[in-house]
Amino acid sequence: AQSVTQPDIHITVSEGASLELRCNYSYGATPYLFWYVQSPGQGLQLLLKYFSGDTLVQGIKGFEAEFKRSQSSFNLRKPSVHWSDAAEYFCAALPLGRSNYQLIWGAGTKLIIKP
Amino acid sequence: EPEVTQTPSHQVTQMGQEVILRCVPISNHLYFYWYRQILGQKVEFLVSFYNNEISEKSEIFDDQFSVERPDGSNFTLKIRSTKLEDSAMYFCASSLGGRETQYFGPGTRLLVL
Numbered sequence: 001a002q003s004v005t006q007p008d009i010h011i012t013v014s015e016g017a018s019l020e021l022r023c024n025y026s027y028g029a030t031p032y033l034f035w036y037v038q039s040p041g042q043g044l045q046l047l048l049k050y051f052s053g054d055t056l057v058q059g060i061k062g063f064e065a066e067f068k069r070s071q072s073s074f075n076l077r078k079p080s081v082h083w084s085d086a087a088e089y090f091c092a093a094l095p096l097g098r099s100n101y102q103l104i105w106g107a108g109t110k111l112i113i114k115p
Numbered sequence: 116e117p118e119v120t121q122t123p124s125h126q127v128t129q130m131g132q133e134v135i136l137r138c139v140p141i142s143n144h145l146y147f148y149w150y151r152q153i154l155g156q157k158v159e160f161l162v163s164f165y166n167n168e169i170s171e172k173s174e175i176f177d178d179q180f181s182v183e184r185p186d187g188s189n190f191t192l193k194i195r196s197t198k199l200e201d202s203a204m205y206f207c208a209s210s211l212g213g214r215e216t217q218y219f220g221p222g223t224r225l226l227v228l
Contacts, residue, residue, distance in 0.1 A: 032214065043121075043221035044158075044206060090158065094214065101146065101213040102160035102171060 002027050004093050006106035014114045015083055021076040021109050023091030032094040033074040034103070035065055039087040047089075050074060061085070086113045117141045119220035121207050127226045128197055136192045136223045138207030147190045148208040148217060149182065151175070158206070164190065165213065197227045 005024045013019050025031060035047040048059025055067040065076045074091060091106040120139045128134050140147050149161040162172040164182055181193045190209075194201055204224050208217040 034216070036219070043119075044208075044219040046216060046218065049216055092158075100171065101163050101210075102148075102173070103150070103158075103217060104160075105158040107157050 002031075002093070002095055002104055004091055004104050004106040006089075006091055006109050008109045009107070010110045010112060012112040012114055013081055016080050019076075019078045019081045019085070019111070021089050021091075021111070023074045023076065023106055024072050025074065025091075025093050026072060027093065027095055029096050030067075030069060031096055031104075033065075033067060034092045034094070035059065035063070035074075035076050036090045036092060037061075037087045038090065038108075042087075044090065047076070081111075081113055083113045083115070086111055119207055119209055119218055121205075121220035121223050123223060124221065125224045125226075127228065130199055130227055131196050134194050134197055134225065136194075136205050136207075136225070138190045138192070138220055139188050140190055140207065140209030141218060142188070144209035144211050144218075146170075146210045146213050146215075146217075147182075147184070148210075149192045150206045150208065150219075151203040152206065152222075153200075153203040161192070163213075170213075194225075197225075199227050201225060202227045 033050040036044040047063050048057050050057050050067045088108045088110045090108045092103040122137045147164040152158045160173050162176045163170045179195045183191050204222045206222045207220045210217045
């Protein structure tokens with residue numbers, strides 16, 4: 001079945017430390033891939049997306065993600081986190097079906113920032 | 116920057132009552148969606164809407180649910196007879212094309228008592 005997996009439910013990092021959030025997908029063909037962030041009480045904000053081309057994509061707020069076809073992964077990274085990055089992060093995929101436009105979501109990773 | 120808006124932000128209702136959740140998608144977008152997130156669970160697709168009709172719906176989207184675009188700007192989700200298990204955050208989204216980025220509203224938190 002088509003799915004998106006985020007293996008880490010929670011991650012705790014110190015402010016100023018680097019961050020990597022993992023995302024794996026299982027599809028026959030590479031889907032379109034997205035990372036969204038949900039701050040407490042807020043909606044889902046798009047951080048970045050991968051459709052094709054350069055496998056390293058830059059997003060907002062200093063985030064980047066790297067698509068690795070061999071590992072079916074699309075991990076999110078940030079070199080130095082800020083306290084304001086504390087939020088829940090969702091990886092999502094848009095499968096390349098004929099008229100399939102529904103996003104398939106990972107379970108989310110809650111990022112906790114230690115002062 | 117244009118954004119998707121949703122009203123109300125919170126809604127409390129009694130089981131069996133009808134609720135209508137409202138969304139204003141980004142004005143030049145053509146595809147509209149509803150998703151929901153039950154507390155502690157994944158975001159789930161409910162329905163997509165294009166050219167004034169449903170283009171795709173999930174198993175969750177049964178006869179109790181309906182969507183409508185009553186005018187040129189609003190997109191609504193109606194739940195006819197709410198159940199306890201309908202308690203969730205409901206997100207509206209819109210995209211320019213079917214295979215374009217979906218932009219989300221802030222959500223409506225629905226609590227069914």
